[in-house]
Amino acid sequence: MKQNCSLHSARDTNMDGIYDNSMEKMEIEDLCITPADETNQHLPVREVPSSSCSKTRRSFRPKLQATKSFPPYSQCIGGLGEDGEGNNDLTSELVSTCSSVVPDNKCEKSAETETKTNQIVKCSREAVKAKWRSRRKEMSWRSCDVDTGTQEEGRWCGKRMESVGKERKDEENEGDVGKHQRDKNSSFDKDKDEEEEKKTGTSSGSTVNMELMDTLHSKDEDPDGTNESSTKRHLILSRLLHSSSTSSSCSSINFSSAESDEVFSEGEDAASKSQNFKKSRSWRTYLTMMHWSLRRQSSWVQLAGHQGNFQLSKGGEVLKLYSEGEAKCLDSLMRDPLRPFVPQYHGLVTRGDHCYIRLEDLLSGLRRPLIMDCKMGVRTYQEEELVKASTKPNLRSDMYQKMVKVDPLAPSEEEHKRKGVTKWRYLQWRDTTTSTSTLGFRIEGLMMEDGSVQRDFRRIRTLAQVTEALLYFTRSHLQTLEAYHSRLLALGDALKNSTFFRKHEVIGSSLLFVHDHSKASVWMIDFGKTTPLPDSMELQHNIPWVEGSREDGYLIGLTSLTASLSQAINKASGLQEDSCVASWRAEQIEQLTEAKGIAILLKQKKS
Ligand SMILES: Nc1ncnc2c1ncn2[C@@H]1O[C@H](COP(=O)(O)OP(=O)(O)OP(=O)(O)O)[C@@H](O)[C@H]1O
Numbered sequence: 001m002k003q004n005c006s007l008h009s010a011r012d013t014n015m016d017g018i019y020d021n022s023m024e025k026m027e028i029e030d031l032c033i034t035p036a037d038e039t040n041q042h043l044p045v046r047e048v049p050s051s052s053c054s055k056t057r058r059s060f061r062p063k064l065q066a067t068k069s070f071p072p073y074s075q076c077i078g079g080l081g082e083d084g085e086g087n088n089d090l091t092s093e094l095v096s097t098c099s100s101v102v103p104d105n106k107c108e109k110s111a112e113t114e115t116k117t118n119q120i121v122k123c124s125r126e127a128v129k130a131k132w133r134s135r136r137k138e139m140s141w142r143s144c145d146v147d148t149g150t151q152e153e154g155r156w157c158g159k160r161m162e163s164v165g166k167e168r169k170d171e172e173n174e175g176d177v178g179k180h181q182r183d184k185n186s187s188f189d190k191d192k193d194e195e196e197e198k199k200t201g202t203s204s205g206s207t208v209n210m211e212l213m214d215t216l217h218s219k220d221e222d223p224d225g226t227n228e229s230s231t232k233r234h235l236i237l238s239r240l241l242h243s244s245s246t247s248s249s250c251s252s253i254n255f256s257s258a259e260s261d262e263v264f265s266e267g268e269d270a271a272s273k274s275q276n277f278k279k280s281r282s283w284r285t286y287l288t289m290m291h292w293s294l295r296r297q298s299s300w301v302q303l304a305g306h307q308g309n310f311q312l313s314k315g316g317e318v319l320k321l322y323s324e325g326e327a328k329c330l331d332s333l334m335r336d337p338l339r340p341f342v343p344q345y346h347g348l349v350t351r352g353d354h355c356y357i358r359l360e361d362l363l364s365g366l367r368r369p370l371i372m373d374c375k376m377g378v379r380t381y382q383e384e385e386l387v388k389a390s391t392k393p394n395l396r397s398d399m400y401q402k403m404v405k406v407d408p409l410a411p412s413e414e415e416h417k418r419k420g421v422t423k424w425r426y427l428q429w430r431d432t433t434t435s436t437s438t439l440g441f442r443i444e445g446l447m448m449e450d451g452s453v454q455r456d457f458r459r460i461r462t463l464a465q466v467t468e469a470l471l472y473f474t475r476s477h478l479q480t481l482e483a484y485h486s487r488l489l490a491l492g493d494a495l496k497n498s499t500f501f502r503k504h505e506v507i508g509s510s511l512l513f514v515h516d517h518s519k520a521s522v523w524m525i526d527f528g529k530t531t532p533l534p535d536s537m538e539l540q541h542n543i544p545w546v547e548g549s550r551e552d553g554y555l556i557g558l559t560s561l562t563a564s565l566s567q568a569i570n571k572a573s574g575l576q577e578d579s580c581v582a583s584w585r586a587e588q589i590e591q592l593t594e595a596k597g598i599a600i601l602l603k604q605k606k607s
């Protein structure tokens with residue numbers, strides 16, 4: 001044994017967290033714990049009710065002004081929730097309503113047509129609204145009645161989304177090269193994507209001028225500014241999200257297609273074409289290889305927490321710097337009803353001079369994932385910090401600096417004089433200036449599908465603001481929101497049955513929300529400050545903390561998050577309803593105008 005993993009917490013050690021390609025060097029010497037049951041991984045969760053309108057999704061794509069770039073969502077999420085059947089039903093129903101009201105010969109008199117158009121639009125809008133209302137009712141009923149048995153088994157929600165992913169792929173294969181090559185950061189496409197590229201011979205790295213693509217697609221998506229309300233909404237959010245949005249560490253790659261344009265320019269003879277084709281193929285292969293290797297290096301992202309705490313590993317695992325407390329928690333959790341909500345724990349490993357906890361990589365298998373880290377509980381400091389602060393205060397100048405940077409008036413006169421604050425004071429200030437102490441959780445950071453990361457959510461204090469953030473994070477996608485909601489309800493049930501939860505004070509732990517075009521899930525992570533209670537003690541987790549009670553308010557946070565997701569679901573379905581009506585209306589007007597045109601032509605022909 002190279003290092004005694006249980007001797008000390010190595011958390012303070014600074015490490016470079018850069019991905020080490022030479023995995024062979026890794027010394028797997030201390031597999032202290034048997035690997036977790038693999039069969040528990042990636043089980044699909046029940047299908048969530050579908051209620052989206054594909055057209056609406058295409059036309060409704062909220063934009064956030066403050067962030068640097070957001071690729072069109074249609075391919076990532078817009079196709080999600082495939083509700084083809086339902087929507088077709090709806091559309092065909094409306095079209096048949098329309099055709100029954102509008103006889104074939106009615107277009108001869110334009111004034112009459114206009115009146116009829118208005119009538120149809122009005123009556124059909126009512127029909128659509130009624131339909132949506134009943135759907136929404138059905139949905140909310142269904143989300144309350146979650147099949148927790150299935151949920152507990154399942155680790156991912158939204159199996160239904162996969163078929164749409166397939167649909168999307170078909171669309172891409174039909175020749176829209178641009179769509180295929182949108183991945184600006186190229187960080188998250190994994191083997192699936194690569195295989196796809198190999199098959200089609202198109203590197204997602206080539207022909208990428210993302211900014212142009214973004215512009216084009218954003219025009220596509222909202223040609224006449226019909227998304228005004230959502231834009232406004234997200235402008236509000238962007239104001240909430242302080243200006244410090246930082247770009248992710250993921251590399252971004254821009255490849256030009258110039259070489260292929262040259263190769264296949266007109267007027268070339270077949271021989272030179274074939275020669276050039278060979279050249280271009282080797283060039284393309286080189287680019288693709290480079291692209292893949294870059295992508296592999298940046299396929300994992302650490303959204304929050306201490307820098308240098310993590311290392312990438314192979315086989316869908318991440319390595320987190322060892323701490324005895326966390327390892328013990330994870331060990332217990334593998335035998336607790338909470339297991340399906342925690343990354344699989346595969347024991348310990350020594351790498352170099354350090355010991356690591358081997359964890360399931362929760363991003364593994366996701367394409368361009370969106371991630372959100374919510375730190376749970378009404379406080380993020382342990383009671384011992386408070387005791388330390390009053391008995392042997394250790395002033396932290398780094399924390400004082402962080403505090404002053406945000407609010408120069410926050411430190412007391414004394415703290416200003418000493419240019420230092422205790423850790424407890426700093427953490428408590430963070431808790432009271434964010435939603436932690438009021439809502440029982442705070443958003444620590446989120447990453448969108450283009451790799452852009454936002455970490456400053458200190459202005460988010462109310463439930464309504466959290467709801468806006470959730471709508472932004474999920475792009476108001478109903479099925480994703482519903483999947484998250486169901487998962488939280490299932491987590492709530494598991495927590496009720498968990499001995500681990502009853503017997504531990506859970507501080508500074510996070511819920512990690514991850515989704516892509518086909519899957520969504522929420523996971524409990526970070527048990528570094530989770531401590532077991534004395535034998536006789538149990539916590540309720542849903543009452544305010546008073547010194548000595550050790551209550552953490554974890555369930556207060558879970559309740560707030562669940563409520564906020566419900567609000568977001570209501571808003572998203574309302575938006576879809578309105579947007580669906582609008583797009584149907586536009587379509588009907590277009591059809592009638594076309595019919596009117598044909599009638600005029602016929603009339604002219606006759607005369
Ligand atoms: N198993 C995992 N799979 C994928 N990503 C993970 C996993 N565990 C952690 N992460 C990523 O790393 C980030 C930090 O994780 P974690 O909170 O465990 O670290 P930490 O250094 O202990 O944090 P803190 O400083 O808040 O105590 C998370 O926000 C998430 O982005």
Ligand SMILES: O=P(O)(O)O[C@@H]1[C@H](O)[C@H](O)[C@@H](OP(=O)(O)O)[C@H](OP(=O)(O)O)[C@H]1O
Binds near residue numbers: 402427430528529
């Ligand atoms: O997010 P911020 O504002 O940067 O503040 C950090 C955050 O609260 C961490 O949770 C905390 O680590 P622990 O959870 O381990 O206490 C860290 O303390 P540290 O500097 O002592 O590590 C703080 O600096």
